[in-house]
Amino acid sequence: MITLFSFTLTYTDIAVILLVALLTGMSKTGVHGAGMITAPLMASVFGGQQSSGIVLPLLIFADIFGIAYYHRHAAWQYLRILFPWAALGVALGTFVGARIDDQLFKMIMAVTIISSISIMTWLERVKREKIPDNRLFAGGMGLAGGFTSMVGNLAGSVMAVYLLSMRLPKNVYIGTTAWFFAFINLFKVPFHVFAWHTIRWNTVMLDLLTIPVILLGAWLGIVIVKSLSEKVYRWFIIGMTVVAAVMMLT
Known part of the structure; x- marks a missing residue:
């Protein structure tokens, strides 16, 4: 057992935290399914709601690397629609998340991931003109993205559904998600600090220790994405989401 910034952790806990940091870095440079795996991993160490506050600073650190590399690749016409609805979803998630226990918290995460897998698989099998490319669809996905981001840092699966459908x-997919999550994660900070009290100085200090591992993950993500074709990359995202769903159900 080791005590770090008032956290009493086993060596296994530390290994999980470092793995989460590595996967978080990878997720921000294109390996987005890796980010969905981090939620159940960190929840296994700190519990559902507490883990979301510990993961958030990791995500923000990693967002910096993602934007630095992919900042020129973004579909702003979609982001301008998503941002207001996502902000509303964060507020809704703050209210709901404060009133549920860890078991229900994990159930919401599992349902979110499984639903996303089903929709993403369906989208890959339908023709482009059948996909609802309109403001109502975008607004609904933005609301769902903000909500799931707040209650479990799982907006990655929701945004994958929306942006894959577009x-x-x-590279544009990666750049658009990088900007979306940079905005939404910064927006979530006051809610975690003042409403849920899940971000404190000791959580930030613990997260700061992982920055080198996040950077390594960001580099690995760039290498992996460069090696994948457009079609393989899309199915890669779906496959990683399936892995996350299995982890939530075991």
Whole structure:
């Protein structure tokens, strides 16, 4: 057992935290399914709601690397619609998340991931003109993205559904998600600090120790994404989401 910034952790806990940092870095440079795996991993150490506050600073650190590399690749026409609805979803998630226990918290995460898998698989099998490319669809996905981001840092699966449906090229997909999550994660900070009290100085200090591992993950993500074709990349995202769903149900 080791005590770090008032956290009493086993060596296994530390290994999980470092793995989460590595996967978080990878997720921000294109390996987005890796980010969905981090939620159940961190919840296994700190519990559902507490873990979301510990993961958030990790995500913000990693967002910096993602934007630095992919900042020129973004579909702003979609982001301008998503942002207001996502902000409303965060507020709704703050209210709901404060009133549920860890078991229900994990159930919401599992349902979110499984639903996303089903929709993403369906989207890959339908023609482009059948996909609802309108403001109502975008608003609904933005609301769902903000809500799931707040209650479990799981907006990655929701945004994958929306942005894959738009058939964005690989780099534009990554750049758009990088900007979306940079905005939404910063927006969530006051809610975690003042409403849920899940971000404190000791959580930030613990997260700061992981920055080198996040940077390593960001580099690995860039290498992996460069090696994948557009079609393989899309199915890669779906496959990683399936892994996250299995982890939530075991």
